[in-house]
Amino acid sequence: MSQTIRESSSAEIDSAVSRAATVAHAWAASDAPTRSGFLRRLADGLEAERDQLVALANEETSLGPARLSGELDRTAFQLRAFADAVDAGEAFQVIDEPAVPGAPPAGHPHLLRVNIPLGPVAMFAASNFPFAFSVLGGDTASALAAGCPVVIKAHPAHPRLSRAVFAMASTVADATGVPQGVLEMVEGTSKEVGIHLVRHSAIAAVAFTGSLAGGTALQKEIQGRENPIPFFGELGSINPIVALPVAVREKGQELAKTLAASIALGCGQFCTSPGVLLTLQGEATDRFVQQLAQEMDAQAPHGMLTPGIRKAFDEGVARLVSHAAARRLTTGEQNAEKHPVPNLVEVDVQEFISHPELRHEIFGPSCIVIKAGSLHELQQALQAVGGTLTVTVWGAEADDRESHAVVRSAMHVAGRVLFAGVPTGVAVTRAQHHGGPWPASTAPQTTSVGLMAMHRFLRPVALQDPPAWLAARAGIPC
Amino acid sequence: MSQTIRESSSAEIDSAVSRAATVAHAWAASDAPTRSGFLRRLADGLEAERDQLVALANEETSLGPARLSGELDRTAFQLRAFADAVDAGEAFQVIDEPAVPGAPPAGHPHLLRVNIPLGPVAMFAASNFPFAFSVLGGDTASALAAGCPVVIKAHPAHPRLSRAVFAMASTVADATGVPQGVLEMVEGTSKEVGIHLVRHSAIAAVAFTGSLAGGTALQKEIQGRENPIPFFGELGSINPIVALPVAVREKGQELAKTLAASIALGCGQFCTSPGVLLTLQGEATDRFVQQLAQEMDAQAPHGMLTPGIRKAFDEGVARLVSHAAARRLTTGEQNAEKHPVPNLVEVDVQEFISHPELRHEIFGPSCIVIKAGSLHELQQALQAVGGTLTVTVWGAEADDRESHAVVRSAMHVAGRVLFAGVPTGVAVTRAQHHGGPWPASTAPQTTSVGLMAMHRFLRPVALQDPPAWLAARAGIPC
Numbered sequence: 001m002s003q004t005i006r007e008s009s010s011a012e013i014d015s016a017v018s019r020a021a022t023v024a025h026a027w028a029a030s031d032a033p034t035r036s037g038f039l040r041r042l043a044d045g046l047e048a049e050r051d052q053l054v055a056l057a058n059e060e061t062s063l064g065p066a067r068l069s070g071e072l073d074r075t076a077f078q079l080r081a082f083a084d085a086v087d088a089g090e091a092f093q094v095i096d097e098p099a100v101p102g103a104p105p106a107g108h109p110h111l112l113r114v115n116i117p118l119g120p121v122a123m124f125a126a127s128n129f130p131f132a133f134s135v136l137g138g139d140t141a142s143a144l145a146a147g148c149p150v151v152i153k154a155h156p157a158h159p160r161l162s163r164a165v166f167a168m169a170s171t172v173a174d175a176t177g178v179p180q181g182v183l184e185m186v187e188g189t190s191k192e193v194g195i196h197l198v199r200h201s202a203i204a205a206v207a208f209t210g211s212l213a214g215g216t217a218l219q220k221e222i223q224g225r226e227n228p229i230p231f232f233g234e235l236g237s238i239n240p241i242v243a244l245p246v247a248v249r250e251k252g253q254e255l256a257k258t259l260a261a262s263i264a265l266g267c268g269q270f271c272t273s274p275g276v277l278l279t280l281q282g283e284a285t286d287r288f289v290q291q292l293a294q295e296m297d298a299q300a301p302h303g304m305l306t307p308g309i310r311k312a313f314d315e316g317v318a319r320l321v322s323h324a325a326a327r328r329l330t331t332g333e334q335n336a337e338k339h340p341v342p343n344l345v346e347v348d349v350q351e352f353i354s355h356p357e358l359r360h361e362i363f364g365p366s367c368i369v370i371k372a373g374s375l376h377e378l379q380q381a382l383q384a385v386g387g388t389l390t391v392t393v394w395g396a397e398a399d400d401r402e403s404h405a406v407v408r409s410a411m412h413v414a415g416r417v418l419f420a421g422v423p424t425g426v427a428v429t430r431a432q433h434h435g436g437p438w439p440a441s442t443a444p445q446t447t448s449v450g451l452m453a454m455h456r457f458l459r460p461v462a463l464q465d466p467p468a469w470l471a472a473r474a475g476i477p478c
Numbered sequence: 479m480s481q482t483i484r485e486s487s488s489a490e491i492d493s494a495v496s497r498a499a500t501v502a503h504a505w506a507a508s509d510a511p512t513r514s515g516f517l518r519r520l521a522d523g524l525e526a527e528r529d530q531l532v533a534l535a536n537e538e539t540s541l542g543p544a545r546l547s548g549e550l551d552r553t554a555f556q557l558r559a560f561a562d563a564v565d566a567g568e569a570f571q572v573i574d575e576p577a578v579p580g581a582p583p584a585g586h587p588h589l590l591r592v593n594i595p596l597g598p599v600a601m602f603a604a605s606n607f608p609f610a611f612s613v614l615g616g617d618t619a620s621a622l623a624a625g626c627p628v629v630i631k632a633h634p635a636h637p638r639l640s641r642a643v644f645a646m647a648s649t650v651a652d653a654t655g656v657p658q659g660v661l662e663m664v665e666g667t668s669k670e671v672g673i674h675l676v677r678h679s680a681i682a683a684v685a686f687t688g689s690l691a692g693g694t695a696l697q698k699e700i701q702g703r704e705n706p707i708p709f710f711g712e713l714g715s716i717n718p719i720v721a722l723p724v725a726v727r728e729k730g731q732e733l734a735k736t737l738a739a740s741i742a743l744g745c746g747q748f749c750t751s752p753g754v755l756l757t758l759q760g761e762a763t764d765r766f767v768q769q770l771a772q773e774m775d776a777q778a779p780h781g782m783l784t785p786g787i788r789k790a791f792d793e794g795v796a797r798l799v800s801h802a803a804a805r806r807l808t809t810g811e812q813n814a815e816k817h818p819v820p821n822l823v824e825v826d827v828q829e830f831i832s833h834p835e836l837r838h839e840i841f842g843p844s845c846i847v848i849k850a851g852s853l854h855e856l857q858q859a860l861q862a863v864g865g866t867l868t869v870t871v872w873g874a875e876a877d878d879r880e881s882h883a884v885v886r887s888a889m890h891v892a893g894r895v896l897f898a899g900v901p902t903g904v905a906v907t908r909a910q911h912h913g914g915p916w917p918a919s920t921a922p923q924t925t926s927v928g929l930m931a932m933h934r935f936l937r938p939v940a941l942q943d944p945p946a947w948l949a950a951r952a953g954i955p956c
Contacts, residue, residue, distance in 0.1 A: 077583035096909065105905075108906075111910060227865060415938070421587065431575040431589035444708065445934075452938070461911060464896040465898040469881070477886065
């Protein structure tokens, strides 16, 4: 097997999209058992090939077999969770409103609101979750569950794994009678592959997990189409941790340990990795921050996903530590020969608010500490973050003005607010919401993790006075 | 009262948005009775001032007292429907998922998914519905119901009516203790007013009903913000009518009458006005089209909303009738001195498919007839429409291949598919969907009419391990 990344030609991309478009109606009209059966067989396929797939993933990503095997479990769990949701009718929900006789506005005809799949989805795999946000990850699973074919853009950080998973999926499709076209894959490192894909007239929606720069460029291409289409992009997040005085006082040492481990987990290569710690000035806080710096110096993260990501991390850290407003708290020096060294700096709160560049995500184990002089200043700092996947609030258990104020500010900028634990780790459940205001998500009302992710790929249609045969289809398109 | 349109200065716009931002948290945290009470009092206020408001609206729009009084009824109905929805808990829906013990992926913490209001909404009123899509129209009602303050951009086609309705709303707000800022209004004819409004950092979402050109320009401004925000724009629609042979044969004469009246209704100034008739070649179709042309010649629509809209209509018709592919079927000539004359042209199906300019909306009483040679060709023409608020299908009652094929194509491009009657007239109900793929909507998964419109202005937040006091708020933000 070659390690070289192939570049799909425009003709190959066109063929892949064309096959997807050809089967789009059939897949949209497929029933629940067909879809859920395919999703479950894909989950089985991942588990059956666990050893080879995890070994291949580890060679390509450095993430380690334990984490990768766990991620495979999560990916299989996710496929089965969407299968269960399909069987429970999630994709076929209707609102059926009988006619009301009489003149409008009170009188109205029979209206039956159904949901139809958008059509072929272009799905951009992420580098940092080679299973869970890649070929058969959450975007693919939720789009298939919704009734949309998926054209995968494989991530060049793990090309051989992508091909192996896709080959398994193709075998499963053949065995279950799912036609070619329901799942397609293109590859490439050049921007042109992605651009050609999202500009194809038969692509109906785009799902993307990646950088702010990459996502912004894709969005521009999508807006430049003759008919712009929905773009579900997750573009970055700095995931503030708010440690209120009561939490710092009562369990500062434990929280310092927990937070340092979370910042260094997976070498900080999570979209939910904590990038800023917001505290209130005080002696307990000073102690807590000291402990955190020590704990971070004690972390020994593994290597990063790609040389490019490592280079970007080193440059980000160098920019941050040399920033006039930043004071370094950790002692380790970055060294290109070694694994990356976790980085903690303190920044004055007003500097953090007035310098947008200090709020840009550094992908990797790096975190900024803010010691605000007042609750109001802490809220201002949170507000300056703008949009983030998560905010974690430690110490808001009391039903008082301080808790209300912090929680209000946290909810204003985040898609998920945690009150215990750390944001790294995203449960795949119905109540999950993995999104948030720009740049956390380009579509902040949607989630890319959890069962509601399926609704990104469905669109309501109101059927007015539907004929009996159509009403009888119970939400399944004809 | 002056007829001159005022131009709000940048400072005035900033003040209006700033007042809205100041009260955003309080309105977001308001309970159901506060919101529904305000909405009902606004409905009462419209009805109490009916005579003066309808007279003013008629002076400014030429739409006639009967239609305008009916539209006021619809607007009041809409405000009360959202009030009922708020009281029923629509804005405060939660998904509460208890913790599941054990390791992930199956084990997970307590997750409570709530919905929070986005924040201050910029709302652009439309020219053609001076009540229902203006100051207190569906966008305002649904945003207020969701808990968002609204900054209205009044439409310059009815400035005095806008001021009168806003003055009534301000009086109601004062009387009910709703703070200034929950409802604000700015005015202007220049693009700068709208641009300044949507680029304001405190604006969290934009609702717009208007032209493709205007909407596209606004979208570009919104994408150019440091933090792009959701844009709910309804930009145009040509609303195909598919008349299948069985319908044409069995009730051609009646349908020709109905369709001509629908095309000329309100002088064709509806976003749901039929702009293209898709038929299959045949003698019955020829007769039907002849009857339609005669019926259209017999229509006498009232004047248009503004001289600018009239000019655009005349130019659109002139372009269409002089198009090499078009053959005129109506006999009346446009005359700038008179009210606009309904226009019907026939266009070859392949020409319609290959010339995008033939598929652009002409706002006013104009329609294109297509006689397709086959069902497949008819489907291709429908496909070429791309996105539309509605498709009406006459003659799909049989559960056969022909009906399935047409309905499938119709659902693919439309937000609403009708099987009886005409698309002009949009019921305000829960099952309604007024949207559709671009350019019908910039956000095809959302509706601007009906109760689900409220969800445009809410955003999910997952609360992980929420403290007891927060969980107890039952979805109301703190």
